[in-house]
Structures are given as structure tokens and as C-alpha cells.
Amino acid sequence: MSFECSIAVIAGGLSFEREVSLRSGRRVADALRERGYGVAELDADDQLVESLRTGGFDAAFVAMHGRFGEDGTVAALLELLGLPYTGSAFDASRLAFDKLAAKAVLGRAGISVPAAIPVAEGALRELGMGTLLERAMDELGLPVVVKPNRGGSALGVRLVDRADQLSAALMSSFGYDDTVLLERYVAGTELALSIVDGLAPLPAVEIRPKEGWYDFAARYTHGAVDFRVPAELEPDVATGCLEIAKSAHIALGCRDLSRADAVLDSNGVCWVLEVNTGPGLTSTSLVPMAADAAGISFADLTAHLTNRAIARRPR
Amino acid sequence: MLPAMRADDPFLDRYAHGTRAMTASEIRALFAVASRPEVVSLAGGMPFTAALPFDIIGEVVAEVLAREGAASLQYLGGQGDPRLREALVELMTYEGIHASEGEIIVTAGSQQALDLLARMFCDPGDVIVAEGPSYVGALSAFSQYQVEVRHVRLDDEGLDPEALSEALDRLGREGKRVKFIYTVPNYHNPAGVTMNAERRLRVLDLARRHNILIVEDNPYGRLGFERDPPPALRADDAENVVYLGSLSKVFCPGLRIGWALVPPALRERMILVKEAADLCSSSFAQSVAYRYFAHYPWRETLKALRDVYRERRDAMLDALDEEFPAGARWSRPQGGFYVWLELPEQLDARAMLAKAIAARVAYVPGGAFYADGQGGSQVRLSYCFPAPDRIREGVRRLAGVVVEELDLIRALGGVPKMARAVDDSPSTGWGGVQ
Numbered sequence: 001m002s003f004e005c006s007i008a009v010i011a012g013g014l015s016f017e018r019e020v021s022l023r024s025g026r027r028v029a030d031a032l033r034e035r036g037y038g039v040a041e042l043d044a045d046d047q048l049v050e051s052l053r054t055g056g057f058d059a060a061f062v063a064m065h066g067r068f069g070e071d072g073t074v075a076a077l078l079e080l081l082g083l084p085y086t087g088s089a090f091d092a093s094r095l096a097f098d099k100l101a102a103k104a105v106l107g108r109a110g111i112s113v114p115a116a117i118p119v120a121e122g123a124l125r126e127l128g129m130g131t132l133l134e135r136a137m138d139e140l141g142l143p144v145v146v147k148p149n150r151g152g153s154a155l156g157v158r159l160v161d162r163a164d165q166l167s168a169a170l171m172s173s174f175g176y177d178d179t180v181l182l183e184r185y186v187a188g189t190e191l192a193l194s195i196v197d198g199l200a201p202l203p204a205v206e207i208r209p210k211e212g213w214y215d216f217a218a219r220y221t222h223g224a225v226d227f228r229v230p231a232e233l234e235p236d237v238a239t240g241c242l243e244i245a246k247s248a249h250i251a252l253g254c255r256d257l258s259r260a261d262a263v264l265d266s267n268g269v270c271w272v273l274e275v276n277t278g279p280g281l282t283s284t285s286l287v288p289m290a291a292d293a294a295g296i297s298f299a300d301l302t303a304h305l306t307n308r309a310i311a312r313r314p315r
Numbered sequence: 316m317l318p319a320m321r322a323d324d325p326f327l328d329r330y331a332h333g334t335r336a337m338t339a340s341e342i343r344a345l346f347a348v349a350s351r352p353e354v355v356s357l358a359g360g361m362p363f364t365a366a367l368p369f370d371i372i373g374e375v376v377a378e379v380l381a382r383e384g385a386a387s388l389q390y391l392g393g394q395g396d397p398r399l400r401e402a403l404v405e406l407m408t409y410e411g412i413h414a415s416e417g418e419i420i421v422t423a424g425s426q427q428a429l430d431l432l433a434r435m436f437c438d439p440g441d442v443i444v445a446e447g448p449s450y451v452g453a454l455s456a457f458s459q460y461q462v463e464v465r466h467v468r469l470d471d472e473g474l475d476p477e478a479l480s481e482a483l484d485r486l487g488r489e490g491k492r493v494k495f496i497y498t499v500p501n502y503h504n505p506a507g508v509t510m511n512a513e514r515r516l517r518v519l520d521l522a523r524r525h526n527i528l529i530v531e532d533n534p535y536g537r538l539g540f541e542r543d544p545p546p547a548l549r550a551d552d553a554e555n556v557v558y559l560g561s562l563s564k565v566f567c568p569g570l571r572i573g574w575a576l577v578p579p580a581l582r583e584r585m586i587l588v589k590e591a592a593d594l595c596s597s598s599f600a601q602s603v604a605y606r607y608f609a610h611y612p613w614r615e616t617l618k619a620l621r622d623v624y625r626e627r628r629d630a631m632l633d634a635l636d637e638e639f640p641a642g643a644r645w646s647r648p649q650g651g652f653y654v655w656l657e658l659p660e661q662l663d664a665r666a667m668l669a670k671a672i673a674a675r676v677a678y679v680p681g682g683a684f685y686a687d688g689q690g691g692s693q694v695r696l697s698y699c700f701p702a703p704d705r706i707r708e709g710v711r712r713l714a715g716v717v718v719e720e721l722d723l724i725r726a727l728g729g730v731p732k733m734a735r736a737v738d739d740s741p742s743t744g745w746g747g748v749q
Contacts, residue, residue, distance in 0.1 A: 016669060019347030045351070124726040133727075155341055156669060167727040168663065174723065175669025217341070223327035 006038040007306055008052055008060040008083075010074060013044030015066030016176060017153050024281035025063035031299040032061070032306060044068060052081055059309040060085040061302070063281060066152050070278035071097040084312040086305045088277040092253035096275045099149050099181060102252060109251035111244055112271045115140060116183040118149060121174050136182050137163055143185045146170060148177035152276060154215050159185065186273075188265035190214060191231055192286035193245030194279070195258050196301070198308060201242045202290035203230030222284060229293040233264070241270045248275050256308055259287050332439075332461060342680070345668055349677035355709030357631075357696040358677040360504065360652050362568050366623050368616055372567070372603075375611065379602045391598040393590035395421025395574070399605040403560065403574055406608065410536055411546030412558065414576055420585055421596050425534055425559040425573030429456040429497075431588050432530060432557065432575070436494040437462045442486060445497040446474050448655070448684030448693070450504045450532065453497055457686075462494075464686035471646065473510025474498055476517035483525045495528040495557075501544040502535040502651025505684050505695035509649060512545035519552045534561040534573075535651035537617060540625040544650070554578050562604055564652075565617055570600040624652065630703035631696060634710035640718055645696075652699035655681075658692045658717060661724050665691065667716060676712040 009032070011025025012018050029039045042051050044064060052060065060078055062085050064070060072093030078085040088096070096102050103113045117136045123129040137144060146169040147157040156176035158169035173180040190207040206228035209218045218224040231238055245260040252258075252275055259279035263271045279287045281302075291301045349356050379387050394400075400416035407414060422428040429452070437443070439461035445453065447466025457464055465486065468478040479496070486493050498518070500510040510518070522529045531548045549558035558576040566572075577585055589595075607613060631654055635645055642659035656678075658664060664680040671677060681693025696713075698706055724730055 014348055014351060014353065016345060016348060016672070018351075019344045022347070121723065125722060128726075130727050153344070155344065167724075167730045168666070170727060171663060171720070171723065171730060172666040172669075175666060175673070 004036070005058045005306075005310060006040070006056060007032055008055055008057040009039055009041050009063055010044055010048070010060055010069075011041065011063040013064055013066075013068045013074075015064065015068055015070075016151065016155050017066035017070075020153055020280055020282060021063055021065045021069065023283075024065065024285070027283065027298065028061055028063050028281055028302050031302040034299050035303045037303075037306065044074060048074075049077065049081070052078070052083060057083060058313065059083065059306060061306055061309070062087050062278065065278050065280060066155075067150065070152060070276065071150065082314065084309045084314075086256055086309045088253070088255045088258070092255065093277045096252045096254065096258070096277045097150050099147070099274050100179070102275060105251055106248055106272055106275075109247060111248055111251065112269050114145075114184040114186050114271050114273065116181040119170065119180050119182060121178040121180075124170075133166060133182075134163065137166065140182055140184045145181075145183040145185050146173050147181050147183060148173050149179040149181050151176040152278075153280070157215065159213055183273075186263040186265055186271045188263040188271075189231065189233070191241060191262045191264060191270075192290070193242055193260040193262055194287045194290040195242075195245055195249040195254070195260070196287075196291070196304070197256050198304065199291075199296065200294070201239075201246070202287075202296075203293050204233065204238050204241055205229050205286050205290050205293075206231035206233075207286075227286075227289060229289055237264070237268065244270050244272065245275075248272050252277075256305055257287065342665065342668065342683075345672050346677065348672050354672060354675045354677050355701055355705050355712065356677045357698070357701070357706070357709050357713070358679045359700060360697050361700045362564055362652075363620070363623055363700055364567065364569070366620055367567060371611055371616075372607070375603050375606050378606055379599065383602055387599050387602045389598060391595040391601065393420075393586050393595050395419065395596060396598065396601040396605055398609070399572075399601045400574070402605055402608040406537075407547075407558070407560065407576065409543065410533070411550035412576070413550075414553070418576055418579065418582065420575045420577060420582070420589055421601060422573045422575060422589065423571045423593065423596050424563055424568075425532060425561040425575075426452055426456065427571075427589075427592070427596075428557075428559045428573055428575040429453050429530075429532070430459075431585060431592060432495070433457050433460045433462060434592075435581075435584060435588050436528075440492075442491045442493045443495055443497055444479070444482060444486070444493055444527075445686075446499065446503065446506070447687075448505050448681060448690055448695075449497065449686075450499055451679070451683045453532065454684070454686050457497075463491075465493075466685060466687060466689065469503070469506055469508060471508050473500060473503065473508050473514055474518060476514050476521060479518060480521055483521060483527070487525070493525070493527050495530050496522055497530045497532065498548070499532045499535075500548060501533055502538060502648055503653075503655075504535070504651065505653050505679070505681075506655040507646035507648035507651060507653045508655075509544050515545060515548050516551065519548055519555070523552070523555055529556045530559065531556050532559045534559075534564050536560075537565050538621055538624060538652075539650040540621060540628060541649055549576060557581065565620065566604065566607065566613070570597070570604060572596065572600055572604050621650075624650075624699060627698040627701070627703055627706055628654075630706045631698040631710060634707040638711050638714035640714065640721065642721075643717065652697050654696045654698065656694040656696055658694060659721060660692045661730055662692045662717065662720055663730070664694045667720055670720065671713060671716045674712045674716050676709045676716070678713065 009029045011021045032039045072090035076090040143161045156173040192205040194202045208226040249258045259276045261273045400419040437460040446469040467482045468475045549556040561573040646655040679695040681690030
């Protein structure tokens with residue numbers, strides 16, 4: 001059987017989001033096969049470059065989340081191989097993946113981002129920063145969100161209500177990155193704002209966890225969250241939020257696809273928490289949900305992204 | 316367009332209570348990375364099947380087909396192949412058990428027997444008493460029936476009869492219905508300890524006095540490295556003990572053959588429950604196992620397996636002695652697959668796992684082995700699968716992580732224990748951990 005286009009779907013790797021990525025990758029591969037593409041599913045391991053070099057691919061679909069994927073590592077490698085790929089290039093991925101650096105860029109672009117204070121493991125160990133943590137909490141106010149500076153899927157993210165919970169939360173978070181952010185907690189309506197280049201704006205998805213907050217278990221357990229698509233917002237408010245997401249996408253230099261996680265507070269301010277350049281594409285993920293609500297099937301979405309990559313093929 | 320509540324799982328309102336608590340968990344996401352070859356996994360309890368005699372197994376399989384033909388591929392009575400049951404009787408004589416094949420029910424691994432027993436005995440809210448820590452697969456099986464597991468302390472000599480006596484008295488006062496006592500007396504999973512002979516008699520006595528059944532789970536009993544363990548509890552009490560055996564650790568786990576040796580009063584009911592569950596265990600697998608244990612030198616294989624595991628146990632204990640910082644202590648198993656590691660108590664083994672996996676070593680956090688949230692600073696290490704060099708390397712990496720964590724805790728001025736975040740339900744998020 002011969003295919004017009006042969007696509008390498010890259011997923012897995014050694015990131016902590018390996019499992020999620022494998023699920024995204026499998027789903028993408030199935031969708032592309034359904035659309036008649038030739039597909040090879042590649043794990044991001046030490047055989048990856050060899051497989052890409054010898055596979056005769058027309059493009060790569062990057063379904064990686066977390067380190068070595070969403071941080072731009074694989075994008076850089078694909079650039080070097082001269083193989084077009086879906087999603088953002090190295091610099092934008094790396095920038096967006098570093099939450100603190102992204103906040104600075106977004107803030108300069110006039111986008112509201114919650115204040116955050118970085119805590120580096122080295123600063124604690126070697127510089128005695130531990131004595132300053134109380135001051136940091138005073139500055140941000142409780143509750144405070146503790147999250148790895150680089151990471152996704154809410155892995156290692158803890159919500160701290162009381163000062164005596166902070167050190168345990170930091171210990172959990174440092175498992176995922178050596179720099180952790182203490183971030184001001186913003187209460188309000190949680191939104192996922194998907195931007196897909198070349199498509200009309202997708203509706204905002206509103207996230208209402210049934211219990212607690214939108215943590216890892218809530219993200220990947222069917223039924224743990226009520227989603228409203230489109231979000232229950234006044235149309236002009238929803239449009240405003242989506243415009244902010246688009247500005248964030250542009251400010252960070254994202255390409256093809258991004259998902260801004262945001263909170264709309266009671267004053268109508270849309271706070272961008274982070275921008276994901278490799279958003280989840282699993283059956284509980286938000287971008288596919290938004291596309292679906294806009295009448296775009298998952299297969300259409302993946303084909304659209306793949307075709308954009310193919311169009312970048314050197315001629 | 317009207318906002319629609321999105322039903323991402325159309326069956327959501329229809330699931331049974333027993334499975335509703337099953338959610339995605341951070342820990343399982345981390346284990347997905349642990350399966351990569353770069354990571355030394357001291358987590359899983361997989362038997363080292365590469366040490367099995369493939370040539371002999373090939374011969375046995377061919378023999379089954381040649382001699383038994385279509386019958387070996389046919390359904391079978393729910394109690395299991397009587398020829399295999401005879402062979403199992405013979406196997407149990409080494410545990411001091413004298414039984415007849417009619418008292419045995421073959422199950423799909425002893426794991427199925429745990430499920431069948433919970434199904435037979437337990438209504439929601441009933442209590443099962445188990446060692447603390449206890450086998451995670453048993454906790455998972457029990458949790459499906461919404462059973463409350465009460466843990467009883469265990470130490471280097473196994474289940475503590477004093478603590479058991481207190482627990483049974485307390486449960487009596489609370490008016491709880493205790494359905495059985497679940498114990499792994501030999502080379503305990505996860506604690507690595509063996510119940511001494513004197514305690515076995517006391518536990519039997521306590522159970523009889525309280526009129527409570529004992530479920531004795533013995534998958535590792537034949538894997539003693541220095542000597543055999545004391546006689547089984549069942550050897551001294553045929554009326555009040557259900558004994559569970561398994562071929563998974565002495566032969567092929569993939570054949571899924573375990574068995575329950577049950578008191579006469581339970582036999583008929585358990586066969587009915589077994590038949591309702593799956594009609595019968597694989598007849599082909601039972602034929603293979605029967606022929607292997609009846610006609611082939613299985614003792615040699617067992618000896619080879621013991622040698623493999625002994626060498627690995629030694630590698631792990633040596634590495635722990637050499638590498639681990641003060642303040643940690645661990646069990647010194649005389650057989651089986653596991654070392655139970657107690658870290659300095661300010662450490663949270665669950666929170667530390669991400670860092671360990673980043674350092675390319677994996678373990679199972681101790682909390683998995685309790686139904687009540689204990690075990691925060693405890694860890695199960697398995698030495699059954701990785702080669703000795705990898706075990707040493709894994710322990711070295713883990714020791715490095717522990718030292719770093721202790722250092723970080725000092726830098727933070729300590730971590731209050733009650734502030735730890737518990738992000739999984741203890742016994743439901745561990746599917747696949749043996």
C-alpha cells in the first residue's frame with residue numbers, strides 16, 4: 001500500500017507526561033490513518049533520530065508533552081534534520097515552557113499574568129532562601145499556588161492554603177523541576193482557550209471540577225470535571241478572552257497550535273496562567289473538545305495541523 | 316449555540332460504586348516513565364521468567380498437544396484439573412500440609428482467589444484484618460467490594476499477635492463484622508519478613524477464639540534462600556484456614572495458575588462462585604502445569620530460581636548497607652522478592668518519586684500498601700527482576716536522591732508531617748503493581 005504522505009508521530013519520551021503523550025500520539029496516529037496518511041508511531045528514545053533519518057517521512061507530528069518535547073528539544077532536532085513538523089519552533093516552545101520567562105514576555109505585551117516568585121532549589125540549599133519564604137507568602141497572600149517552573153498536566157502543582165503546608169508542597173514540586181514558582185492564586189472561572197492557526201477561533205472551554213481543583217487526576221479521569229463548551233460567558237467577554245489568548249500566542253511566537261490556561265476573575269480580568277505549545281490531544285483533552293464544539297472532528301484537526309507542517313516542506 | 320454540559324464519558328452515571336474511586340493518578344503517570352530501560356525499576360514484582368527452562372517448557376507444551384489433543388483445549392470443571400490438583404497436593408507437603416485434591420480449587424493466579432473470597436464473604440462495610448503493610452493487589456481486590464481494611468502491625472517476626480488480639484477486641488467492641496484475617500506469612504509482600512512458628516500458633520488460636528477465618532496467602536513460600544519457612548498455618552488448622560498457593564513464582568506467572576485449599580464447608584460455594592466468574596481456569600495451562608510438576612525436574616528449576624533471587628537479594632542488601640545514609644532502616648528478607656525500606660520519617664516517599672525517576676530509579680511508595688493512608692515514609696524495593704549490577708546502581712541512585720531530599724528538608728527548616736498532600740486514594744490507584 002502506498003500513501004501520498006508519510007507522517008512520523010512522535011510521542012512518549014522520558015518526560016513525566018510520557019503516559020499522556022502516548023495517549024495523544026496514539027489518537028493522532030489513528031486519526032491520520034483514518035485520513036489516509038501513512039503513519040509511523042515513534043517513541044522519543046535513542047533510536048528517534050535514526051528512525052527519522054531513514055524513515056522517508058514527509059513531516060512529523062509532535063505529540064510530546066513536557067520535557068524533551070514541549071520544551072522545544074524535539075523541534076530543534078527536527079529543524080536540523082530538515083523535516084517539517086507540527087507546532088511551535090524551538091524558541092517559542094522553550095519560552096512558553098519556562099513559565100517565569102513566559103510571564104515576563106506576556107506581561108510586557110499587556111496581558112495580565114498572576115504575580116509569581118521563583119524559588120530555586122539551589123537558593124534554598126546554598127543561599128539560605130528558606131528564611132525568606134514567609135515574606136514571599138506575605139507578598140502573594142494565601143492561598144498560593146506552588147508549581148514547577150517547567151512542567152505540565154498539573155504534575156507537582158499544589159494549592160497551599162496555610163503557611164505550614166508550604167514546605168511539603170515545595171518538596172512535591174521540586175520533584176518535577178529545580179525551580180518552583182509561588183504564584184498568586186486567582187479565583188474565578190477556569191478557561192481553556194485554544195488557538196489553531198488557520199482556523200476560525202475555537203470556543204472557550206469552561207472547566208468546573210466536581211471536587212477540589214483541576215489537578216492531574218481531574219484532568220485524566222473521565223467525568224471528574226464538568227466542561228461547558230462554549231463557556232457560559234457573555235459573547236463579548238468570551239471573544240475578549242479568546243483575543244487575549246491570540247495575543248499571547250503571538251507574543252510568545254507560537255505556531256500552529258497553542259492552548260492558554262486562564263482564569264476570568266470577578267472583575268472581568270482574564271488572567272493567563274500559562275500557554276501550552278504542546279497541548280494534550282487525548283480523549284479528555286481540551287483542544288479537541290473545543291474543536292469538536294466548533295464542528296471540527298479530531299481527524300480534521302490533526303489533518304489540518306499536519307497539512308500546515310507539510311506545506312512548510314522545503315521546495 | 317447554547318452552552319452544553321459536556322459528557323466526556325456517557326457511562327459515567329452507571330458505574331458500580333466499587334469502581335467509582337478509580338481515577339487517573341500522578342503516581343501511575345510516573346510509572347509510565349519507570350518502564351523505560353533507562354530507569355532501574357525496583358518497583359515491579361515481576362518474576363524473572365528468563366531463568367525458566369524454555370526447552371523443557373517447549374517439550375511439555377508439545378507433549379500436552381500430542382497426548383491430550385482436543386481435550387486439552389476444551390472447557391473443564393470449575394474446580395480445575397484433578398491431575399494438577401494431585402500435583403499441587405504434593406507441592407504443599409513441603410509446607411507441612413496434608414490435604415487431598417478434592418479440597419483444592421484452581422484459580423487464575425491466587426489473585427483471583429482473593430477476589431472470589433471477598434466476593435463470597437464481604438458486603439459493603441465489612442472488615443478484613445490485614446497486616447500493615449499488606450499486599451497491594453489484595454487491597455485492590457478487597458476495595459472493589461467496599462470493604463474496610465484494618466491493618467495490624469507487623470515486625471521482623473511477622474504479624475504481631477498482641478496487636479492482632481487488641482485489634483480484634485477493638486473491632487468486637489465497635490460491633491464490626493470481621494470477615495477474615497488476611498496474611499502473607501512467608502517473605503511478605505511488601506515487608507520481606509516471615510512470621511515465626513510460635514506466632515503462627517498464636518494467630519491460629521486467636522482466630523479460632525474470635526471465630527474468624529484466616530486467609531493465608533503464600534506465593535513466595537518455596538523461595539527461601541537459606542532455609543524453608545516454618546510450616547504453613549494451614550498445616551495446623553484445616554478447619555479455619557483458607558490457604559492460597561501460586562505457581563507464578565515457582566513456574567510461569569503468565570500461565571495464571573493459583574489455587575485455594577479450602578475447608579470442606581466452603582468448597583461447594585467457592586466452586587460455584589468460581590464458575591460464575593469464569594467457568595474454569597485455562598485447561599491448557601493446567602495441563603502444561605500438571606505435566607511439568609508430575610514428570611519434569613521442577614526442583615532443579617526452583618533451585619536455579621532461588622539462586623538467581625538470592626544473588627539479587629544479596630546485591631540489594633549489600634548496596635543498601637554501603638550506600639544508604641543513617642536514619643534509614645530496612646528488612647533483611649530470607650526469601651521472596653522484596654525489601655521494605657523505612658526512610659527517615661520526615662521524608663515523603665510519594666513526593667520523592669518524581670525526583671527518583673528523574674534520577675532514573677523507581678520504587679513503589681509505601682502508601683500503596685495501606686488502605687488507611689499510612690506508609691508515607693516507607694518504600695518497597697523489589698530485587699526480583701533487575702540484574703545484580705542494575706540493582707546496585709539503582710540503590711546508589713536512590714541513596715543519592717534520599718541524601719538530597721534530606722538536605723533540602725534541612726534547608727526548608729523541616730516539613731510538618733500533617734501537611735503532606737495525599738493525592739491518590741491508597742488502594743485503588745495501583746492497578747498492575749504486583
